[in-house]
Amino acid sequence: MEQTENRCLRSIEVCFSPKLFPEILTKDDFIVILVDILRATTSICAAFENGAKRILPVATLEEARILKGKGYLVASEQDGKKLDFADFGNSAFNFTRETIEGETLVYCTTNGTRALAFARDAQKIAMGAFINITALTQWLIRENRNVVILCSGWKNKFCIEDSLFAGALAEKLLSAQVFQTHCDSTAAAIDLWNVAKEDVLAYIEKAAHRHRLKRLGLDDVIPYSFTLDSTRVVPVYDGKEIIDAG
Amino acid sequence: MEQTENRCLRSIEVCFSPKLFPEILTKDDFIVILVDILRATTSICAAFENGAKRILPVATLEEARILKGKGYLVASEQDGKKLDFADFGNSAFNFTRETIEGETLVYCTTNGTRALAFARDAQKIAMGAFINITALTQWLIRENRNVVILCSGWKNKFCIEDSLFAGALAEKLLSAQVFQTHCDSTAAAIDLWNVAKEDVLAYIEKAAHRHRLKRLGLDDVIPYSFTLDSTRVVPVYDGKEIIDAG
Secondary structure, three states, X not given: OOOOOOOOOEEEEEEOOHHHHXXXXXXXXXXXXXEXXXXXXXXXXXXXXXXXXXXXXXXOHHHHHHHHHOOOEEEEEEXXXXXXXXXXXXXHHHOOHHHHOOOEEEEEOOOHHHHHHHHXXXXXXXXXXXXXXXXXXHHHHHHOOEEEEEEOOEOOEOOHHHHHHHHHHHHHHHHOOOEEOOOHHHHHHXXXXXXXXXXXXXXXXXXXXXXXXXXXOOHHHHHHHOOOOOOOOOEEEOOOOEEEOO | XXXXXXXXXXXXXXXXXXXXXXXXXXXXXXXXXXXXXXXXXXXXXXXHHOOOOEEEEOOOHHHHHHHHHOOOEEEEEEOOEEOXXXXXXXXXXXXXXXHHOOOEEEEEOOOHHHHHHHHHHOOEEEEEOHHHHHHHHHHHHHHOOEEEEEXXXXXXXXXXXXXXXXXXXXXXXXXXXXXXXXXXXXXXXXXXXXXXHHHHHHHHHHOXXXXXXXXXXXXXXXXXXXXXXXXXXXXXXXXXXXXXXX
């Protein structure tokens, strides 16, 4: 980690919870990378990989229900469970090519879309997941802006899986030598990733959310969620819709 | 880490920032351990080790100034710097036996006393530091309550030095086999501590606050702050004053 001041380098900061987002030091000209590994951001990448045209994130179930009435495909869950009126939950495995190709998807989740609302002041919000980490890294290098990696967490609490991704992405960005960090969260996330990366599926056994998914029978998606680079998509949110900028 | 449910075991949770304190899962019957390693909690332990009778934490400079006018000894700093009207800053080295023995100290700091205000709903608040970690662990085992380790952080941001202490304390408590954890923050803090513990002074070089102190010429206290068990004091706050319960 480079600790010397260098004005030419872009900064990296990690937020371990949406609640800490107002505390970030980088106050202008930054891109937010939203992270919700065991659900939203991995699923959104999967939907684009399978041909989704665009995704409309909505903050409330009421909005999702209204748009369902207007004929949209809707993905919606609460506390990990698919809601009755919805076409999909938010497992990445829901979004097959047969169901999603060429479609517009309305998306409402407990965690992921709430974090989007926090990040609305950012110029751009991109979705980060292990499955698109290299494409995302390359896109961020091209964009040449400061980066804030925003972990969705679980109900605003720190969560391991999102923090590991933050560390993995920060490490890749720093190795490109066009970024620097002075952020303790970033240093900690990188060290956690280095503890975990040799066998991330074993490491993630200690994550509380992994156990919640198991109880719900939704943990089949975990190996997929930790697979590196199965897609080149870079989902980007402009405040209205998410499209693939990859 | 024990992941199976066991009602007989007390829980451990770690909060990486006072801002995340409202999100804790343990809702009743818990003790808060306040942590501000590179200032308040190490300094408070040092003051009791050198014979302070009691400490009155105050939240505002105005209160500190009024109590100074009434003849109290006052420790007060803002952003790391001692304030003009105060007798002490908040370096542990200020509180020598000559100055503090038998005295009541009024204490007002940027970080530490703000975190106290967050934790006021707890039944008890104890001060944690590397210099009292074993005495604190033994006291917590005797108290037999759930434990929330509250890192003061830096202006509500995650900070490395407090998180390392949280990991060190959690590891000691778990090894006593009367505690369990289901908290991702606790697991992460323990792993960070295990990365750092072989050479914690080298590791802490990456902490942003360490560099702030260096710029202020206040980093002389760092080796002392990471020395294990130089005291047996356990400072406990009852909502009015801090006394030594060790």
